[in-house]
Amino acid sequence: MSVFKDFLHNLFYILTPIFLYVTLWSGFGFQRNRKLTKLFFFALCISSMALSMTFPVVLNNGVTFDLRHIPLVIGTIYGGAWMGAALLVFQLSYRVVLVGTEAVFFAIYFSTLVYLVYLVFSKHYHAFSLKKKIWSFNLVLLAIVTTTIAFPSTIFADSRSEIAFYMVQFFAIYVPVFFLVIYTLEKILLNDRLKKDLRKSEQLRLVSELAASVAHEVRNPMTVARGFIQLLHSNANLTENEKKYMQLTMSEIDRAQMIISDYLSLAKPKDAKLQTINVAFTLDKVRHTIQAYALMNNVSVFLDVPSNLKIKGDESELTQVVLNLGKNGIEAMPRGGKLFLSAVHTGQHIRIKIADTGSGMTKEEVQQLGNAYYSTKEKGTGLGLMVSFSIIRSWGGHIQVNSKLGEGTEFVIQLPVVSASKDETKTKEPVMS
Numbered sequence: 001m002s003v004f005k006d007f008l009h010n011l012f013y014i015l016t017p018i019f020l021y022v023t024l025w026s027g028f029g030f031q032r033n034r035k036l037t038k039l040f041f042f043a044l045c046i047s048s049m050a051l052s053m054t055f056p057v058v059l060n061n062g063v064t065f066d067l068r069h070i071p072l073v074i075g076t077i078y079g080g081a082w083m084g085a086a087l088l089v090f091q092l093s094y095r096v097v098l099v100g101t102e103a104v105f106f107a108i109y110f111s112t113l114v115y116l117v118y119l120v121f122s123k124h125y126h127a128f129s130l131k132k133k134i135w136s137f138n139l140v141l142l143a144i145v146t147t148t149i150a151f152p153s154t155i156f157a158d159s160r161s162e163i164a165f166y167m168v169q170f171f172a173i174y175v176p177v178f179f180l181v182i183y184t185l186e187k188i189l190l191n192d193r194l195k196k197d198l199r200k201s202e203q204l205r206l207v208s209e210l211a212a213s214v215a216h217e218v219r220n221p222m223t224v225a226r227g228f229i230q231l232l233h234s235n236a237n238l239t240e241n242e243k244k245y246m247q248l249t250m251s252e253i254d255r256a257q258m259i260i261s262d263y264l265s266l267a268k269p270k271d272a273k274l275q276t277i278n279v280a281f282t283l284d285k286v287r288h289t290i291q292a293y294a295l296m297n298n299v300s301v302f303l304d305v306p307s308n309l310k311i312k313g314d315e316s317e318l319t320q321v322v323l324n325l326g327k328n329g330i331e332a333m334p335r336g337g338k339l340f341l342s343a344v345h346t347g348q349h350i351r352i353k354i355a356d357t358g359s360g361m362t363k364e365e366v367q368q369l370g371n372a373y374y375s376t377k378e379k380g381t382g383l384g385l386m387v388s389f390s391i392i393r394s395w396g397g398h399i400q401v402n403s404k405l406g407e408g409t410e411f412v413i414q415l416p417v418v419s420a421s422k423d424e425t426k427t428k429e430p431v432m433s
Contacts (some may be wrong), residue, residue: 006057007173010067013051014181017044022188034363042083045071046090053094065169068095069114070181076115077122078185088115106163110148117144130186137182138175145171219260226253274395276418277318279309279350283341286322290330290339298336305343309350310418313395321388325354325411328384332358332409349397350417355410361403369401 021044049071056066068091076084088111095107121140128136145167232238233246287303294301311318322341329339337357344351361369369385392399397415 003057003059006055009055010052010057011177011180013048013055014067014070014177015184017048018181018184018188020044038079038083041079042075042086045075045079045083045087049087049091050094053091053098059169063166063169065173067174067177069111069174070177072111072115073118073178074181074185076118077125080122081119084115084119088112113144113148130183130190133186134179134182137178141171141174141178219257222253222256222260226250226257229253274312274314276310277313277315279311279343279352280305280307282315282318283322283343283352286319286326287341289319289323290326293327294330294339297330297333299330299333300338302338302340303342304340306345309343309345311350311395311415312418313415314391317391321391321413322352322354324384324388329354329356329358329409329411332356332360337408345417348417349414352413352415353410354413355408357408360405360407360409361401362405366401366403 021041049068052066052071053068056064058064072084072087072091075087091111092104092108096104117140121136125133125136149164149167229246229250233243233250238246283305284303287301291301326339326341333339333356340353340355342353342355344353369389389399392413392415395415397413400412400414401409402412403409
């Protein structure tokens with residue numbers, strides 16, 4: 001009974017920080033600050049590890065056991081290499097403080113092995129489904145246990161049989177705990193993503209309702225006003241300053257018309273009958289469309305697309321999305337640069353990439369993209385990107401944004417594939433624009 005009680009205490013030390021994060025940190029909205037969130041997550045991992053080691057499980061044979069490796073693995077998977085390394089150093093140092101140098105070489109070997117293996121595993125972990133994450137987690141654990149039993153045994157103070165017995169106990173206890181922790185964490189992260197999607201959907205609904213109620217009524221008088229201003233502009237008796245002011249007025253009316261068009265794009269119902277689109281043809285058309293604009297900004301456009309990639313969607317909307325992202329990329333390179341339009345077939349998806357070598361964005365700015373009225377441009381409204389995100393989501397795809405300050409930005413559009421021939425002839429053509 002005492003063993004079970006100690007185990008429950010250890011489990012409490014592992015699970016409580018997770019719920020503290022959800023209720024205290026995330027509940028009050030502190031997770032918006034990425035640096036503080038990472039520091040808080042590290043503190044929670046340190047706390048649970050220290051408590052687990054301080055109050056271990058005492059087995060019937062007198063051997064002590066704890067769940068110290070759970071925070072180490074979780075910190076490495078979700079916090080990254082540096083956080084995992086810091087937790088590893090803390091774990092080994094605190095162990096020496098608690099029990100001295102007894103069997104310290106085995107502790108160093110095993111904890112380092114756990115850290116390194118799960119660090120490599122973390123590179124692929126986040127792309128897995130929840131079921132695959134749980135299975136792969138425990139398969140990796142089995143590989144670590146098997147390696148520890150099969151390899152160095154005489155190097156350490158323990159014999160091979162003692163190590164094997166310890167590893168069997170380790171695996172039997174850690175498998176259900178890993179299942180519980182990973183399942184809980186992934187469900188929390190899933191709920192967080194669903195909340196974000198819900199907020200964006202609510203923004204989209206509000207903007208759509210606003211567009212449906214006022215866009216047409218505003219557009220009609222603006223069209224009339226622009227027509228009369230254009231007639232006045234053609235008057236030969238006007239001074240140069242008067243013509244300049246009228247030209248400026250017309251350009252601002254045109255900009256307002258573009259904003260209204262974005263609102264209408266959000267408000268109009270989507271056609272459920274999507275057509276097959278040739279990606280190469282659409283991207284080539286976009287390249288020719290933005291060529292003149294790129295030339296004005298000293299930007300070179302590069303096209304790299306297999307000839308027969310196909311997706312389900314609306315060609316005019318895909319053109320609108322890629323044009324919008326390409327135009328944003330060009331505007332992010334005021335001193336010139338390179339714009340890359342490319343597409344690849346990866347498994348059951350096609351990835352369309354629009355990349356630039358411009359000024360780039362911070363992680364905080366990237367997280368805000370797609371929200372209404374948020375834009376990194378001085379006169380931007382954010383509606384163009386919001387429309388683009390909405391269109392791609394309606395086709396069952398998503399847009400991923402990768403950006404670094406001073407290095408440029410990459411928009412990756414992932415969409416379900418229709419068909420792809422094995423014979424993919426690529427055309428890689430630089431267009432100096």
